[in-house]
Amino acid sequence: MNQVYVNELKNHIGEEVTLKGWLYNSRSSGKLLFLLVRDGTGIVQCVVFKPNNESLFETAKSLGQESSIIVRGKVREDARSPIGVELEVTDLEVIQNVEGYPITPKEHGTEFLMDHRHLWIRSRRQHAILRIRHTVVKATRDFLDNRGFILADAPIFTPNACEGTTTLFEVNYFDHDKAYLTQSGQLYNEATAAAFGRSYCFGPVFRAERSKTRRHLTEFWMVEPEMAYATLDDVMNLAEEMVCYVVERVLEERRDDLKTLERDVSKLERIKAPFPRIHYDEAVKILQDGYEKGALENKFEWGGDFGAPDETYLSSQFELPVFVHHFPASIKAFYFERDKERPELALGADLLAPEGYGEIVGGGQRAFDLEFLEKQIAEHNLPREAFEWYLDLRRYGSVPHAGFGMGIERCVAWICGIEHVRETIPFPRMLYRLRP
RNA sequence: UCCGCAGUAGCUCAAUGGCAGAGCAUUCGGCUGUUAACCGAAGGGUUGUAGGUUCGAGUCCUACCUGCGGAGCCA
Structure with missing residues (x-):
């Protein structure tokens, strides 16, 4: 046949x-x-x-x-x-011969479709989205592979909170200890970057936050490249090139799917480097102007972290994805390197997607110095023993190094121009959704 | 955790406190070019659960359950 x-x-x-x-x-x-x-x-x-x-x-x-x-x-x-x-x-x-297939060619509600997700993925629109996801993943990996990054995946079971900030899923790990599902492979990436020079991990990460918005999943996929001998600028350059490459590949290979989704491709066609890069101080100014103009409800104060409306307002000021860099160290994780001139600032950068899709990339330069890191761990009340292996990376051949993480689902949601990240993964896991 | 909205036929939704309804799906019939085809007919209901108000509750009140949108938190 x-x-x-x-x-x-x-x-x-x-x-x-x-x-x-x-x-x-x-x-x-x-x-x-x-x-x-x-x-x-x-x-x-x-x-x-x-x-x-x-x-x-x-x-x-x-x-x-x-x-x-x-x-x-x-x-x-x-x-x-x-x-x-x-x-x-x-x-x-x-x-x-099938009788009574539940999803008819008419309209259905979200709950019904999500209950039948295993069948819903057969439909045209879901097909288009998941094919684009495939291309986003493939393009991301091609991009890093072509630049000599070695895939060195981080574990999913971890003994401790990697950043000590977000809420983690706890699981029983045999007789004694509790284990946690990873929320980021970053700390492990720093070890593999010291081994391979350039490395990345690509896998699911887990956040037990009780967030229920169109931008949140409890299980989502993240690609995290890490580079030895690299700085904050290197991170922004790499993220910018990677995002441009991914968008380009989707435009090349998935035109029909973008059409099915009725995506305005002109908005994707103008995604070209360089992206605007604004200092946190400048972002604060933009947000305060926004408040004066009545576009924002609350006046943003220097030192705070951006809320969802703040991110949306910031990104609405630009047609391209925009980097915000040099955040106050107090709102960032313990492992960020500090700005030499202004030690209260962390050498971190977030990339905000256009059209209100929120942060798609977050990263920065990691702390180099052993003593500084030891102090950070103590100040953040983190269990020192759990980080001994991580501190070894500063004892044995420490170098300036940097990296970032990109959330696949938010990236796909933005490229597809769809409302909710739940459609960008075959079987989404959300606060009130564990089935099918 | 907080705020707001919703739950009626398999699905999507209507019904001023006064007979429980439509479209789609299903079954039967019609049509040689349909594009979510169309036309005709039939079957299909413990109105999320429990209580309350009322002559009378799908509709009003209380609690709970389930989901949706958002906030906080986060990527």
């Missing part, structure tokens, strides 16, 4: 081919029957004409949505088809 996939049909015009897939939807018009068949690569309309084969027509007519079928037919060019071709059915094998 010469099985052909829907996305290859254009190369088989005039030939008789076999499609293996599922019935997406069907329409009938008396003696004509239109079967929309999907096979994972696309959807094609298959036409059955009653007088040509009456029993085949009756079989085809009885098929329910999502019935699994093998269709044989002749590929025909047709201007009316969205993909340029359709199939004139000559034979039909029913693997399973």
Whole structure:
């Protein structure tokens, strides 16, 4: 059987081919029957004409949505088809005739669709989003691989809070200790960067925050590159290039999917380096101006961390993603290097996506000095013993080094232009959503 | 954790405190080019749960459950 996939049909015009897939939807018009068949690569309309084969027509007519079928037919060019071709059915094998598929081609609510997520991912829109996710992941990895970064993944079970800030998921780890699900591979990356020079990890991370907004998942994927002998500027340069590369690849490879999502691609086409880079002091000024103009409800004070409305306002001032750098050290994790001129500032940078999608990249330069780090750990009330291995990195060949993390789902949500990150991962985990 | 909104047929939603309704889906019938096809007919209900007010509650009140949006927190 010469099985052909829907996305290859254009190369088989005039030939008789076999499609293996599922019935997406069907329409009938008396003696004509239109079967929309999907096979994972696309959807094609298959036409059955009653007088040509009456029993085949009756079989085809009885098929329910999502019935699994093998269709044989002749590929025909047709201007009316969205993909340029359709199939004139000559034979039909029913693997399973389905009754009562829950997701109909009409509107459904979020709760219903999320309860049926395992089936929802068969639909056009979800397909487009998840294919774009695939390309974002692939492009990210290609980008780092091509620059000599070594994939060295960090563990998911960790003995302690890596930054000591966010709420962690706790699990029993055999007889004695509790373990925690990682919230970032960063500390481990610093070790692998000292081993390989340039390294990255790519995996799921977990946050037990009780956040329920369109930007939050409890389990999400993060790519975290780390570089030895690198500075804050190196981090911003790398993140900027990486984001541009990823957007470019999606524009190249996923135009059709962006179209399905009705994404305004002109907004993506102008994502080119350099991105604006603003100092925290300047960001504060912009936010205070925003308050004066009445665009923000609360007056932002120097020293605070940005809330969601602040981030949205800041990003709305620019068409490109914008870096904010040199945050007050007091609102950042213990491991940040300090600014030499102004030690109250941390050498960190966040990248805010345009159109209010929030922070997609966060990173910076790590503390170099052993004594400084020891002091930081003490001041943050972190258990010193747990960080001994980390302190070793400052004892044995410490170098200036830096890195960042990029949240895959927020990045995908921004590129797709969709409302909520829950659609950017096959099976989202959220505050009130653990199933399916 | 806090604030706000919602829950009625398989799904999406209507119903001034007064007979429980429509579209889609399903089943049956019609149609040779449909694009969420269309046209006709039929079946389909413990109105989230428990209590209360009322002659009468889907509708008003209280509590709880479930979900949604947001805040805080976070990427």
